[in-house]
Amino acid sequence: MNGKLNGKRILIISTNYGVERDEILEPLEALRAQAATVVHAAAHNQPVQTLLRDTATDIVLSPDTDLSSVSADDFDALVIPGGTINADNLRVDANAIALARAFAQSGKPIAAVCHAPWLLVDAGLVPGKRLTSYHTLRADLQNAGGVWVNEAVVKSSTGSWTLITSRDPDDLPVFSRTITDELVG
Incomplete structure (x- = not known):
């Protein structure tokens, strides 16, 4: 399969309940369409219940593995979808925190949308970064x-790693393109 991301490996992480459907599926599909190998790791290797706009249950996804079974060493980038419940639980998951830190320490890009930057707060990765999120996280960040800042997508290369952030599901097309562009170089 030919594509801009042929040979790139991308990790998408979530909990098992509350991930925003579009925020996991749209980047996953867009990155796979560019020939990336995308692995979805959930807190537990059990079904993942997605939500639509944080309120209505939607489709159930089967993750490829669990968070404790993956390593930043095996991937080129980390993508963190939002969903208020998902993000609030990821931010206190020791495996998710360790993964985010490992990606940053390795100088690999991290992309987070909507409420997902909460994980970066708890991982201690926000200081000095220019970023966006769902508007209710402004004070936290x-x-x-x-x-x-209130922009559709923000790329911050301050420090030794790149952070890509977006506000909400409406920004997903530009979010996915920015991840692709970052990995292509």
């Missing part, structure tokens, strides 16, 4: 040392 500023208090964690980030520079919050």
